[in-house]
Amino acid sequence: MHSNEKIKTNYYTNKSMENKNNISRRDFIKYSSVATVGLAAGVLSATSCDNSNNISNKNMKVLLVNGSPREKGCTFTALSEVASELEKNNVETTIFWLGIQPIASCRACVFCKNNDKCVIDDNVNSFVEKAKQYDGFVFGSPVHYASASGAMTAFLDRLFYSNAKIFSGKPGAAVVSCRRAGSTAALDQLNKYFPINNMPQVPSQYWCMVHGNTPDEVKQDLEGLQIMRTLGMNMAWLLKCIEAGKKTGIELPKYEERQRTNFIR
Secondary structure, three states: OHHHHHHHHHHHHHHHOOOOOOOOOHHHHHHHHHHHHHHHHHHHHHHHHHHHHHHOOOOOEEEEEEEOOOOOOHHHHHHHHHHHHHOOOEEEEEEEEEOOOOOOOOOOOHHHHHHOOOOOHHHHHHHHHHOOOOOOOEEEEEEEEOOOOOHHHHHHHHHHHHHHHHHOOOEEEEEEEEEEOOOHHHHHHHHHOOOHHHOOOOOOOOOOEEOOHHHHOOOHHHHHHHHHHHHHHHHHHHHHHHHHHOOOOOOOOOOOOOOOOOOHH
C-alpha cells in the first residue's frame, strides 16, 4: 500500500471511530466505505504492479499476413503501420507475404481432418507451423472486385478449415487497402473467419482500411494510418490483458462438443 493511501485510510477510520456517537448512521457508513475503497485501491495497485512486471517478461508475438501479389505495395504499407505500433508496445512482429505463386483452393477431400495439414503442401502448411508460435494475427488484403484477393481467399479457406484449432482464443484482425471503393465488402468477408473460430476480434477507431493506388498515396491517408496504429495499440493491449488473466488462473473456456444441425434431412 502506498503511504498516502495508508494515511487516507487511517484518517477516515479514526475520524469515524472518534465521532461515531455524534454522527448519523449514514455518515458513519460513508466514512467506512471510503476507508475500504482506499484499502482496496492500495492492494489493487500493488497487485497490478507485480502483474505488469510479470507480463513484460513474456515475449508476445503477432504474425501479419500480406495477401497482395505486391510484396511492398499498399497492403504492406498498412500492415507496416500496425506492426510499428505493436513494436512500440513491446510486441514482436513478422510480416508473412503470400507471394506470387498460385494458391489452390480447397479440394474438399477432408485429408486435413485426419492429418492436421492440407493435402496440398504449399505455404498454407508452412504458415501453420509458424503460426503455432504466435499470439495474435492480422490478415491484410488488397480489394479486388469488392472482395479480398483470390490468393488470400484460397489461403484462408484452407488454413482455417485444416487447422482452426491453433487460432482458437488468439486475437485476430483484418485490414484492407483499396484505391476508392469495395473496402467494406472485402473487410466483411475477411472478418468472417474470426468469430467462427473462437477468436477475439480486435477493433480500431474506424473500419480497418487505407486508401491509395500506391504506397506513397497510402501514406497521405492520415486517417487510415491512424486507424492502423490504433489497431496495433488495441492488439497489444488485448494480448497483455489475456496474459494477465492467465497469470491469475483464468483459462480459455472449455467448449462443448459442436452440434451440427442441417436444415435439409
